Amino acid sequence: MYRSVKYMLLVVASITLFISSCTCPCEQEVSSPDEIVAQAMEGLEMITPEDLKQKMDSLEMFYLIDVRELGEYVYGYIPGAINIPGGILIFKMGNEAFWDNEMIYPPEKTDKIIAYCKKGKRSVIAADYLERLGYENVKFLEGGWKAWEMVYPLEYEENLEMLGGSHDAEEDAGGC
C-alpha cells in the first residue's frame, strides 16, 4: 500500500508543479484589459493629487508627463506637464531631438518621473514601461487628471488655441 501511496503523491506533486509553472504573468492570456493594468501596477508606486501639489509647490525637480492624446491634453492639463501620448512614450523618452524641441533636458534614469492620464489606467501601463526601460524613480498619479480636477479645479493650464477655430458665439445671459 505504501508504494502506491508514494506514487500517487509523486503524481500529485508533479501536476501541482506543472500548473504553478503556468502562472507566469509574462505569456499568459488575460481576460480583460483591467487585468493587464492590475499586473502592471504590481510594484509600482503611486502618488496622490495632494502630494503632487506639495511636490510642485516645493519646487522639486521632477518630470510630469501627461500620457493622454493631444486632443485631450489641450483642454486642460496639470501646470508644468509635458504631453507625450502613451503610444509614442517609450520611443520619445530616449530621443534627443524630441527633448531639444521641448527645450528640456532629457531625463536621466535616476530622475523623478510622474505620469498621469485621464483616470489612471493608461499611466499605470506607461509607468510600467518606463520602469522596464530602466527609469528607477517612476510614479503614477492615483485617479489621474479627473482626480486632480476634483481636488484642484482651478489649478490647470489649457491650450485651446492649438485646436484652431474660434470661440463660440457670446454666451447668452445664463438661466435655463
Add this chain to the structure above:
Amino acid sequence: MRKLSVIAFVLFLPLLLLALIQLNDTLNDPGVTVYNYVKKADRNMTPSVDHTQFEILQQPFEDAHKVTAACLSCHTNRHEEIMATSHWRWQRDEVLEGRGIIPLGKKNILNNFCIGIAGSEATCTRCHIGYGWVDQSFDFKEPTNVDCLICHDKTGTYQKEKGNGGYPKASVDLNYVSTHVGSPGRDNCGVCHFWGGGGNNVKHGDLEISLLDCTLEVDVHMATEGENMSCVDCHVTEKHQMAGKLYALSSENKSRATCEQCHTNKPHNDKIIDDHNLRVACQTCHIPVYAKVNDTKMYWDWSSAGELDEHGEAFHEPDVDGNHKYMSIKGTFVWANHVIPEYYWFNGIADHQLISDQIDTIPVQMNRLMGSYRDKGLFQESEQPSKIWPVKVHRGKQIYDMVNNTLVQPKLWAKEKGKNAFWLDFDWDASVKEGMAYLELPYSGEYGFVETEMYWPLNHMVSPASQSLKCIDCHTRNNSRLANLNDFYLPGRDTNWQVEASGITLIILSLIGVIIHAIFRVIFRRRYFLSKKFKEGNES
C-alpha cells in the same frame, strides 16, 4: 477489508464536499415577483378619452391661461389639488429637527448649484408648473395660472420659453397639445428633472436624458426594451400628490417611494442577503455606479466666475469630453461619468443650511443626511433605522457674507444689463446687495467664497441584478466601498491589530517551538542509535 474502508473513508469527505458545493451553487432564480404593480402588458393602455372631440379645446387660444381655463371647465377642482402640492407652491411645511415646522422648498432654499431663485424667478420658473411667476407678486391662488400641459402633453412639442416666467413658446400649437394629453411619461417629468442646474445631468447624477430611451444596463425599470416604466409608476400620484422625496429639499421621513413597496423587503429568496436590508438600502447594492451615459457635474466653483474675454464679453471653455469646463457666468466645473457613489448612514431625515443659518462647519453642509450606525430602530424610538445609502456628493465653492457668516443669495438673472444681475453685469457685490435686499435680509458688504457640500441620495439608474455589488465589494480589507464609513465593525474589512499581532505571534511561536522540538528529537535519536547503550543493548 480494512484497506478498502480506509480508502472509502478518505475519499468520502472530499466527495461529500464537492457534492454539497454543487448543490449550493445552483442559484434558484424564480424571476422577479412584484406587488402593487401591474405590468404594462397586462394593462389596458388605451386612453379612455379622446380629447380631440371636445370643441372647447378647438377654439383659438389667445394665451396659455385660456387653455387652463378650458381644462378646468371639465376638470373643475383639479386646480385646488395642484395648489396644495409642492410642485405648485415650490415649498412645503416640513419639520426640521430642533427648529420646528419650516416652509421649505425651491422657493427659498439654497443649494450649491445655481444657489437660489430669489431675484431670478423669471428664468428659473421655466420649470414651474404655472404661468407668470416672474417676481414676488405672482398670484398662487389664480386657477388659470396653472400649467396643465407641461406634465400632460403627449405630443412632445410643448416647450416653455426661456426667461419668461413659464409661458410656452410662441411656436407651440396649443390646440394640438391640449387635445393630446395623457398620463405623464418620462419626457414630461424629465424636461425639468433631467435638466436641473442648467444642463443635462448637472444635479442628480442618476436622472438624465439617456433615460428617455435606454438599455437594461442603464436602468432596469425605465429601459425601453424592458418594462419601460414611467416616473409615475413608482412615484404613485394621488390627487396630484406624488410619492417620493428629494432630500435636497425635504427633511422628513414620510411619503417615500420605496423599493419595498413593490419588491417587499425579502425579495432575494435568501436569508443572508435579505438580512442586509436591515442596515443596507436596496439602492446601495443595486446602484453600483451612476452617470452611466452622460457626465454629471461633481464640482462647481463660483469663485472663478466673472472673467471676460478680450472684448469684455462672457465666454465659455469646453473640457475634453465636451462639457463646460469654465463659464464666465458660473465659474469652473468638474464633470465625471461612471461615478462610484459615496456611502452614508441615512434614516430619512435631513437638515438644511438655510439662508438665515450661521456657517458652523466648513465645508458648509447644504443639506445634512441624518443617521448613524447606532440608529438601529430596534427597541428604540426611531421607526426607520439608519441604512447605508449611496449618495452623490456635489462639492463646490459659493458666495457668502464674511461678516454675518451666512450664505447669501446674489441676483443672477435679469432681462437686461444694469439691473445688478451677475450673469450680465459680473459685479458680485452689486448682485449680492440686490439679491439680499430683494429678500429683505442683511448684507454686510463683505463677501467671500466658502466650500460647500450637498448630498443627493441615488435611486435611479438601477443596474441589472447580475451587476449588483458582490460581498467582496464591501467585505474586503482593501478598496472596500465602505472604507470611509468606519463607525462600525464590518467583518472582512475591519480587524483589531492587537488581536492579529498576538494571534500570529502565538502561531509563529508554536511553529518555532514545534520545529525546534522536532529537530532536537531527530538529533538525539540519531545520537541514541549511535550510542554505546543501544549497540550494547542490541548485541546482547
Add this chain to the structure above:
Amino acid sequence: MKKVYLYKGFERFWHWTQAFLIFFLMLTGFEIHGSYNLIGYENAVRWHDDAGWALLILMIFASFWHVTTGEWKQYIPTAKNVRAQMEYYLTGIFRNAPHPTGKRILSKLNPIQRLVYFALTIIVIPVMVISGFTYLYFNYPIQGFALDSLEPVAFIHTIGAYILITFVIIHLYLITTGHTITSNLVAMITGWEKMDEEEAQVAVEDVIESTKRHYVKQINGDKKKKAKKNKNTDSELK
C-alpha cells in the same frame, strides 16, 4: 508486540469529523475575516454557517455518547503527574525516557492532554459557539441583550480562532510522540494501538477489573430469598 483496541468506532468518527469541521471552519472563517480570498466571500459565509451548525449537532451527539458510555471520565483533569509529563516533553523525550503515564483503556489521556482538552471543552469551544451565535443573530437580538457593536464579538471569536490554530499545530506535532511517529495516528484511524507485552497488560488491567466489578456482584445474602421465591412458584404450579 500486541495490539490493544483503544478507540471505538464512534469515538474515531467523532474525532475525524470534528477535526475536519474545525479545520473547515478555520479555513472559511479566516476568509470571512478578510485574511485571504479562496472560495469567495459569499461561499465562505454560507459554508461557515453550515459547518458551524454541523459541528454543533456533532458535539451534541458526542456529548450524549460521552455521558452514556462513561467516557466523559477520561477528561477529568488531574494535577498528578502534570509536572512529570511536562518534564518528559521538555527533556525526557530526548533521552528516550519512557512515558510517565502509559495509555490505559480507562485512561487514554495524559495529564496535560486532560487539562488542555478540559479547557477547550469548558472555555474555548463554548465561547466560540456563543460568539458564533451572536454573530449569526446579531440583528435579531433578545430584548435586553442587544449589543451595540459587533466589535467585541469579533474580538472574542477571532482570539478563539487563533487559539484553536495554535492548539491544532501543537496537537498535530505531539501526536508524533507515541511509540513510533505514526503509532498514535494509526490508532486513531483503525482503533488499534501497537504496544509491547507489558504495556498491553497495564492497558487492560483496570478495565478488566472494572468490568468484573460492573457485571458480576456478590449475592451471598440473597440465597434465602431466592429459595423462598422458588418454593412459592413451585407451589403455584402444583
